[in-house]
Amino acid sequence: MSKKVFDIFPPEKVKKIHKVREKAPEISLKQKRQKKASWSKTFFKKGLILTFGLLIGGGIFCHFFLSQIEIEVWPKARVLNFEQKITVNSQIKELDLFEKIIPGQFFEQEIESSQQFSSTGIKEKIAKAKGLIRVYNNYHVPQTLVVNTGFLAEGKLFRTKERVHIPVDSYADVEVEAVETGPEYNIEPSTFSIPGLVGYPQYTAVYGKSFSPMKGGFVGEAAQVTQDDLDKAKEALLQRLKDEAKDSLRNKIGTGSVFLDDALQQEVVDYLSSVESGQEAENFTLQMRIKTKTLVFKEQDLEDFVKDFIKAGISEDEKIQESSLKIDYSLGSVDLKSNETQREGRIALNLRFSAKIHSDITGVDLKKALQNKSLKETQIFFENHPRVEKIQINSWPFWMKKIPKDIEKTKIKLNLD
Secondary structure: OOOOOOOOOOHHHHHHHHHHHHHOOOOOHHHHHHHHHHHHHHHHHHHHHHHHHHHHHHHHHHHHHHOEEEEEEEEOEEEEEEEEEEEEEOOOOOOEOOOOEEEOEEEEEEEEEEEEEEOOEEEEEEEEEEEEEEEEEOOOOOEEEOOOOEEEEOOEEEEEOOOEEEOOOEEEEEEEEEEEEOHHHOOOOOEEEOHHHOOOHHHOOEEEEEOOOOEOOEEEEEEEOOHHHHHHHHHHHHHHHHHHHHHHHHHHHOOOEEOOHHHOEEEEEEEEEOOOOOOEOOEEEEEEEEEEEEEEEEHHHHHHHHHHHHHOOOOOOEEEOHHHOEEEEEEEEEEEEEOOOOEEEEEEEEEEEEEEEEEOOOOHHHHHHHOOOEHHHHHHHHHOOOOEEEEEEEEEOOOOOEOOOOHHHEEEEEOOO
16 A cells, blocks of 8 residues: 655645745835834934933932032131240149149259370479389398498499398398489399498398389370360260260150250269379379259140130130141240259240131031022122131032032031131
8 A cells, every 4th residue: 555745734835835935025225224213213312311311310319419518718817926934843743724834744864984085284204213123131140221222233223212121041022213314224124232232241142133124214205184184074074974964865755745955954973083183194084973854844735735825815716727826935944953852843934926816617507597598698698707708619519509408518618728
C-alpha cells in the first residue's frame, strides 16, 4: 500500500500566503524620514515639557527649602585708648580688676662656675735659686751648722736659712738659697762641700748632696696679676653666669609667660680668686656663685585684664574688635624678697592699650524685626542705622525680594576689615 507524503502546509494555503506577501505595500524612504521626524518632534516636546517642569519644581523647592538671605554689615567703630598702672603679685592666684592686680609666679635659682684668666701685668723680677740638699755627717762627733752656712758646688755658693744639727752617722735635709740672683744658679743635682770646714778634719766627712735641680734663679720680666685683671675677670665671669642663669630661667618658665629682663635681680653669693693683686702668675682662676630671682606673669592674664577693663566701660551691645587690640607696657618698679621660708615678689607695670569697639547687630531681635520686609526696605533700614557704615545684601535664589519668615534663613555677617 503506497503512502502519501504531504508538506507541512497544504498547497493551497501556501499559495495564499505567497499571495498575501506579494500584496504587502512597500514604505518609501521619504515616508521613513517623515515618520522619524514626527517621532523626534514628539520626543522633543515631551523633553521640553519635562525640563520646564523640573525647573519650575526645582525653583519652588529652592524658594521654600533652600532660600537664604545674607546681609553683610560694616559696623561703625570707635577707638578707645587707655593708660593704667597695674601690679603683678606672686601672692594672689586670680586677677583682680577692682584692685588692678594680676597673678605672678616667683622664680629663684643659684648657679656657680669657675674660669681661668690670663694676667696682663709685667714686672721686673730678680730672684735667687733655691733647693734642698741632704747633709751627711760621717764624722765621729755630732755636727751643728749655723744659719748662713755655705755650700759650694760647680763654683756656685748657696747658704742655709736655719740652724741645723746632724747626729753622728746621720743626715738632715736642709733648704739652701743662692748668694746671688740669676738663672746660672739653677744647677743640676750636685755634691756640695762646706767651705767653712776647710782645714778641719770634718771637711771630707761632712758634705751635702742634691737630688733635684736648684730652681728659681731669674733676672728679667715676669707676668703679674694686677687689680685691673681681677676686676675685669670678675666682671666677665659675672656676666657669663648672669646670661646662663637668665637662659636657664627662661627655659624653665617656658612659653605663654612674660619674662622681663629688667625685672631680673642677680647677686653674687660667693667669690674666690686663686691669686691676689700684685702676685706673680701667668694665669689665675676665679670661682663664683650667684643667685637669680624674678617674677613673671602670664600673657593671657594681662590680655584678660585689658579686655575686662574695656568691657567694664562700654555698653552691653558693644564688642571689642579682637584683631585691633594693642597692648604695650613698661616696668615701673620691682620688689623681690626671698629667704629660707618665704619667697614674695611684686612688680608695677605701666600699661598703654587701645581697641576698636563696634556694636553687635547680629542678634535674633534684629532678625525678627526684618521678617517679611522687602530687600529695599531692609537696605533703607540699615542705611539709616546710626551704627552701620555700609551693607551688602546677597539673596539666594536671585529672585527673592523679601526677608524670609524663618529667621534661620537670614544670616547677618559683620565685616570688621
